[in-house]
């Protein structure tokens with residue numbers, strides 16, 4: 001019965017579908033687990049350290065992350081919520097939906113996250129470092145927000161023009177690098 005995994009197409013800024021706000025998942029069923037598995041395959045293939053369902057044009061509140069070097073820390077979060085945050089952290093960020101662009105963004109340094117896992121169990125975790133930054137970046141995607149929204153209008157406009165040019169030239173050429 002198990003369906004094969006699939007690599008999904010990732011939307012690129014300034015695609016307006018990246019501005020959609022995802023809807024809560026009512027039940028973690030087989031179709032949600034299939035989405036999670038496809039998202040992991042897509043994220044690892046890219047390669048990236050996180051992926052939100054909105055990036056593959058699915059409007060369910062689902063994210064996957066793995067900031068390990070050896071793909072040993074896979075974490076899927078359904079309906080993730082940040083219930084507490086503390087401190088500030090500046091990090092260079094990239095995004096699979098904004099290929100080839102890396103800019104510094106300031107976010108909370110430590111977060112407490114509440115979510116459902118792949119089995120539908122409620123979990124709560126204290127998280128810091130790169131994983132905390134990544135989860136904040138992914139939850140932003142579920143709310144239609146991109147890391148370029150934290151930059152100046154001028155910078156964002158330059159990035160938009162560059163990506164529109166890349167798209168015209170049929171370029172996915174900048175994407176094959178881990179966006180960290």
Ligand code: GNR
Nearest residue numbers: 048049050093094095096179180
């Ligand atoms: O692969 C990714 N790397 C990354 C680096 C710093 C901060 C956030 C990220 S997430 C990004 C993958 C992605 O676009 N997820 O939405």
Ligand code: NI
Nearest residue numbers: 094095096097
């Ligand atoms: Ni992203």
